[in-house]
Amino acid sequence: xxxxxxxxxxxxxxxxxxxxxxxxxxxxxxxxxxxxxxxxxxxxxxxxxxxxxxxxxxxxxxxxxxxxxxxxxxxxxxxxxxxxxxxxxxxxxxxxxxxxxxxxxxxxxxxxxxxxxxxxxxxxxxxxxxxxxxxxxxxxxxxxxxxxxxxxxxxxxxxxxxxxxxxxxxxxxx
Numbered sequence: 168x169x170x171x172x173x174x175x176x177x178x179x180x181x182x183x184x185x186x187x188x189x190x191x192x193x194x195x196x197x198x199x200x201x202x203x204x205x206x207x208x209x210x211x212x213x214x215x216x217x218x219x220x221x222x223x224x225x226x227x228x229x230x231x232x233x234x235x236x237x238x239x240x241x242x243x244x245x246x247x248x249x250x251x252x253x254x255x256x257x258x259x260x261x262x263x264x265x266x267x268x269x270x271x272x273x274x275x276x277x278x279x280x281x282x283x284x285x286x287x288x289x290x291x292x293x294x295x296x297x298x299x300x301x302x303x304x305x306x307x308x309x310x311x312x313x314x315x316x317x318x319x320x321x322x323x324x325x326x327x328x329x330x331x332x333x334x335x336x337x338x339x340x341x
Contacts, residue, residue, distance in 0.1 A: 169249040171235065175242070179226050182331050183213060183245065186222025187237070188307040189334065190215035198253040201236040214258055220304050221258060221324075223333040261335060263323050273318040276327075283309050293319045298338040300325065308334035 173180060191199035196218070203214040210227040234255050239246035272293040276286060287305050294300065308327050315327045315334075324335040 171247045174244045189220040189222035191217035203255040221335040276315045
């Protein structure tokens with residue numbers, strides 16, 4: 168089986184490390200424990216999910232499309248192995264379309280002036296009274312020193328976007 172090693176020196180390392188937080192740790196969900204790599208308009212798209220959070224990375228770097236298991240993860244590299252046994256779930260229907268126009272509430276999370284507690288409190292205040300969010304899910308997408316546009320509507324996923332990464336967090340009904 169084909170393996171790919173991505174070292175800490177690789178240009179996608181930091182962003183890939185960020186979206187890796189969204190992949191499943193549940194051995195009962197092997198098709199969500201790895202990374203989907205797709206061809207994008209100008210490079211590749213990496214997608215990870217655990218069913219509650221999703222991380223999407225767009226990069227101009229070219230990678231071979233397919234589903235990859237993470238067979239080794241250290242502080243200095245990821246070793247990915249192509250896996251043809253599992254099919255990654257269809258993630259595209261979950262991504263909100265036209266969110267700019269439909270979002271009920273939006274804000275920009277500025278990298279310089281917000282810590283996790285302020286970040287979480289702001290997200291919770293944005294949600295309708297009938298929804299809540301698991302703070303562990305928010306911790307997966309909170310990245311200090313990065314700026315995100317955050318948008319919420321009445322029941323869809325909470326969308327976090329910047330120029331290279333998109334994260335989605337599913338809220339819960341209260």
